[in-house]
Amino acid sequence: MREFGELLRTHRIGAGLTQQQLADFAMVSVRAIRDLECGRTRSPRAETVRLLADGLRLDEESRADLQQAGGRAAGRSTVAPPAPAGPGGLIVGREAEAAALAASLTEGRPGAGHAGQRLVTVTGVSGVGKTRLALEVAGELHFRHGWSVLWHPSQSVPSINDEQDTVLVTDRRPDPCLLDAHPRLRIVVTALAPTELPGELVFPLGALADDAAVRLLLTHVHRVRPAFRPEPANQAALVGLVHELDGLPSALEFAAGWFMVYSPQHLLERLRSNPLDPTSAHLRDSLRRSLSTLDVDGRELLVRMAEGEDPGHSPYVRDLCVRGLVRRTGSRYEALNLVRAAVLEPVSGPHLAGGVALTWPV
Structure with a gap:
């Protein structure tokens, strides 16, 4: 059996989290995480193991492995705790976005009824804070409105209480049948691109001011x-x-x-x-991986924009904006600096037209 600290570190790095980020998500101190990963602490409390598993959004099998490595009996996960607050309170600079996302889940859209807000997909480039925003809003709904909060990182069907309002946060494409089966359920998806499911409200998240x-x-x-x-x-x-x-x-x-x-x-x-x-290398690879959500025409346009071309009135600009890969500056659109660097950075392996390296299957 693998040591708890080694397994924790593997899951953390696999999720692309720093120790500080995991501490924020799990509401566990950075020092505690550091002591566990280096083996200074070898017998974590059961509550600590649960919080870390929730913060890492582990599926049932990985959660059971972590519990066993920590010397705890494996069991089904409970409802995760509400989202942690950011530094000094609400996550920095996202007050308007948090309020808008919460409103989209609790209020009906004018002229469309309430069903349009039962599935909201927060889109944007890797590292923009999609998951952090979703967790913040989930915590707000829990504290202020008494909603149940579920994290759903696996393909298994979550246990949902139909007697209370519930928000389910996931980074996977959800089963649309869940909404039909559970009238008081809302789903928040964090993704690089829209799910294209019926009734989806796309919530693009841009960079901070x-x-x-x-x-x-x-x-x-x-x-x-x-x-x-x-x-x-x-x-x-x-x-x-x-x-x-x-x-x-x-x-x-x-x-x-x-x-x-x-x-x-x-x-x-x-x-x-x-x-x-x-x-980090994780951010670099994630930025390149965003290209995999585009079709060939969209990728080729992004390559040209990364090289300085004005997209004009291309119909693919909207798709690039929804994914957070480009932004509007005045009357023009431009690729983000980091996206441009990731797109044009030469690496080994197969490439798209324009020298764009592909580090993922297409």
């Missing part, structure tokens, strides 16, 4: 450099950093770690030469 992105960056920086303070001399560099990183929350978090060795000005210089340099 500059001021919110700077606040989030500083929140992460203070974890590695508590004494760092923004000042007139570095303000322009901080704004430049969030521009180069497209206001993408996961990219900001990874870049913050470099403040231990770089000033904002030096880090900005490094970013301008390669925006992907201070981010």
